[in-house]
Amino acid sequence: MSEPTHEQIVSELHSKPAITLAPGPRLDAEPHGALPLPPSTVWDLPGGTAWVYYGEGNPGLVRPVIFADGFNTGPSSLDFSWEVMEFGDYALISELRRRGRDVILLGFHERSASILDNSVTAQAAITQAIMERQGDAPLAVGGFSMGGLVTRHALAKMERRRIDHQTALYFSYDSPHRGAWIPIALQSFAHYIRDLDSRFSDQINSPAARQLLWRHIAKWDGTPEQSDERATFLAEMADLGEWPQRPRLIGVANGVGDGTGTDVRAGELALEGKGLSVVGTKLYTQSPGDDELVAKLRVVTLKTNEVHTSGLPSVDGAPGGSLEGFGILADAFNALNPILGFKTDVRIRSHCFVPAVSAVDIRGLDTDEELYADISSLPEEESGLHDFKLASRNEGHTLVTEELSTWLLDQLP
Structure with a gap:
């Protein structure tokens, strides 16, 4: 079986809905079967x-x-x-x-x-x-x-x-x-796959996201800071x-x-790439301290890059309204054609999005x-x-x- 081409991966990603980190029905959600009433x-x-x-x-x-x-x-x-x-x-x-x-x-x-x-x-x-x-x-x-x-x-x-x-x-x-919170691991991954599909990165870099997020990065290896x-x-x-x-x-x-807080602990493996195109990718929940590993990134190419942070708190497990950020990404990748090699294993689906x-x-x-x-x-x-x-x-x-x-x-x- 030949490896998928760059063009095949791009085409498949763009044929699916954009990966968007926001509340809403997931891919496996049961339809409610009721239509909204027509407005007055x-x-x-x-x-x-x-x-x-x-x-x-x-x-x-x-x-x-x-x-x-x-x-x-x-x-x-x-x-x-x-x-x-x-x-x-x-x-x-x-x-x-x-x-x-x-x-x-x-x-x-x-x-x-x-x-x-x-x-x-x-x-x-x-x-x-x-x-x-x-x-x-x-x-x-x-x-x-x-x-x-x-x-x-x-x-x-x-x-x-x-x-x-x-x-x-x-x-x-x-x-x-x-302020709101999207894990740096997810932000970095969004920017890392920009050449394949820019829509995920575009959402993270949108005007509203930059205004809402307590800490933001504009590129995969950026330093988390207030935008x-x-x-x-x-x-x-x-x-x-x-x-x-x-x-x-x-x-x-x-x-x-x-x-x-929730049962999400700092420094835990949240998502791991299993398919050939993403094996080596590992996204972790945020750890406090200096030079903490939050992501290993490998998509299609042979090289694996690491993302480290310093001085951030254990925000993923904080009390507050949660978002299935890791789960949204995993669901989107696992819905792709298996031949593309994007299968992922998600161990922690949710993280704190708006702390109480x-x-x-x-x-x-x-x-x-x-x-x-x-x-x-x-x-x-x-x-x-x-x-x-x-x-x-x-x-x-x-x-x-x-x-x-x-x-x-x-x-x-």
Whole structure:
């Protein structure tokens, strides 16, 4: 059997969906078999779309609640929004509408675009909601993951411009207020295969990813650091006073508050290449310390390269919302034609994506002491939020649960 050619590998990779590190159904997920309801109306906005669902019994827009979409690649999808909010562990859209709330699902033409660009879309959605609302009920505005940062910026920017956003409540759902995390092993691998398929690397290097990630590398052998784009975004938020001043600010986290991490240990082998094209590739969970091995990289060529890091904490097992980053990569490779030799063995599918301390804006990600802090013992006023709710277990990032959703519903104005 002859070895696959470079052209065959490139063709096969590009014939499959891009490897994207974001929440969503995996390749082996069971289809839910239900279609989203057609929206009551659709708003075409600059840079995005809003799908509007009137609350039960409402003649039009009466009590608007805006949910902004989170990070991914490409345009927002109505099907995906329903998958997350309605067809998971808790039917959040149905419950909102049953309570007489109008649900506005805010999507973006490009979810990996700059947060500052998508903030313009969020501001347009808020303005449209005020224009179409019947009566004077205040708005509730927020979003999932990156959507919480987009709307946070949008409200603060409107206040700076002296625009009355008429929003009484801002909320975030597992949003990375102090940064998100993709293991350096995965970032380096994404860039390492760029010549074969650039889409994985492009996502890691997208404007939104650079702004969201606490530590980023732009090439496989880069030094993990805060990107210039993130520094610019943080400076912009500081200039706006960090938060909108008028609404009540709340948030929920998909991680626990007592500092208990997951069973993911530092320095463990997470993914190993088994096929001929990737044998020798080994991706490890992040270890603290200096000159720590996080990846051995070999794809197609004979040479194996190593990636080492220094001064990073044990973030993969920290309490927080998790992402199946290693699992996503393994599933994508194992779905390829076996003749290409990309079979992988995944031993650890998930890693922490949004630490709980980041989701409730109470500690940074720089040390294990901060990441694994017992949030329940910290003064609540140290958070940028007025109130927050943490999950009773560490669970998937942006997982919509009854526990978090009912708390959020009870906070709505």
